[in-house]
Amino acid sequence: MAAVEPETVTEVRHYTDRLFAFRLTRPQSFRFRSGEFVMLGLEVDGKPLLRAYSVASPSWDETLEFFSIKVPDGPLTSRLQNIQVGDQVLLGKKATGTLVLDALLPGKRLYLLSTGTGIAPFASVIRDPETYERFDQVILTHTCREVAELKYGQDLVESIAEDPLVGEFAAGKLTYYPSVTREPFERKGRITQLMDDGVIYDELGVPPLNPETDRVMICGSMEMLADCKDRCEAAGLTEGSNARPAEYVVEKAFAG
Numbered sequence: 001m002a003a004v005e006p007e008t009v010t011e012v013r014h015y016t017d018r019l020f021a022f023r024l025t026r027p028q029s030f031r032f033r034s035g036e037f038v039m040l041g042l043e044v045d046g047k048p049l050l051r052a053y054s055v056a057s058p059s060w061d062e063t064l065e066f067f068s069i070k071v072p073d074g075p076l077t078s079r080l081q082n083i084q085v086g087d088q089v090l091l092g093k094k095a096t097g098t099l100v101l102d103a104l105l106p107g108k109r110l111y112l113l114s115t116g117t118g119i120a121p122f123a124s125v126i127r128d129p130e131t132y133e134r135f136d137q138v139i140l141t142h143t144c145r146e147v148a149e150l151k152y153g154q155d156l157v158e159s160i161a162e163d164p165l166v167g168e169f170a171a172g173k174l175t176y177y178p179s180v181t182r183e184p185f186e187r188k189g190r191i192t193q194l195m196d197d198g199v200i201y202d203e204l205g206v207p208p209l210n211p212e213t214d215r216v217m218i219c220g221s222m223e224m225l226a227d228c229k230d231r232c233e234a235a236g237l238t239e240g241s242n243a244r245p246a247e248y249v250v251e252k253a254f255a256g
């Protein structure tokens with residue numbers, strides 16, 4: 001049995017020259033938990049060229065959404081960025097990953113820390129009603145180099161407020177906390193800096209990270225993961241997994 005099957009592109013949206021999102025038809029048999037990733041790609045020289053992609057859509061959605069970087073000389077994304085509606089993309093059959101609610105112990109407040117395309121798994125998590133059943137407050141942070149790169153997340157958060165299914169769950173619980181590092185914006189700086197300086201806690205009126213109440217999911221570059229992990233560990237949180245839920249979980253935002 002093939003590990004991947006072709007699916008049809010139903011929508012493509014370009015955000016900047018570095019970012020785009022697309023949707024694929026969803027096989028009836030494809031099941032996943034919010035926050036998981038799947039192998040996805042194109043056939044190149046007669047062989048499947050696959051990369052791990054977080055599913056950005058919620059598990060109740062009829063189509064599958066993905067948010068991708070465009071790397072000019074990236075073996076996959078240099079090609080994938082040219083897909084059009086009606087084209088076929090190879091999709092793995094099994095989703096997996098650690099950015100799932102099951103890998104966290106119960107808590108009061110859920111932080112979703114993301115940079116760049118690292119917001120993708122959280123786009124799924126914040127559209128899952130179960131997230132709001134498990135937590136009183138959900139804080140989505142998204143840091144990008146440029147203002148235009150925030151657009152995907154801004155549209156997402158807006159669409160949630162209007163969504164008949166999740167809107168009610170998210171109301172009063174979901175807080176969106178964007179920041180930009182290389183252009184003027186109302187909030188400047190890396191999330192690590194905003195945590196170190198206490199700015200995020202002051203602005204949101206919440207106490208600093210606390211293992212009793214706070215749970216964290218982290219998704220970004222390797223360096224971002226390491227730096228955010230440091231902050232979690234310093235605050236006394238321990239890393240969780242599917243087998244052993246704990247207080248924070250991490251996953252690399254994949255690219256290439």
Ligand code: A2P
Pocket residue numbers: 115116143144145146180181182190191192221223224225227228
């Ligand atoms: P900066 O502009 O200061 O490098 P990238 O596209 O390189 O993955 O970066 C996306 C965003 O993540 C940028 O705003 C970048 O800030 C920020 N960033 C990069 N490295 C880290 C890190 N180690 N910790 C926190 N944020 C980071």
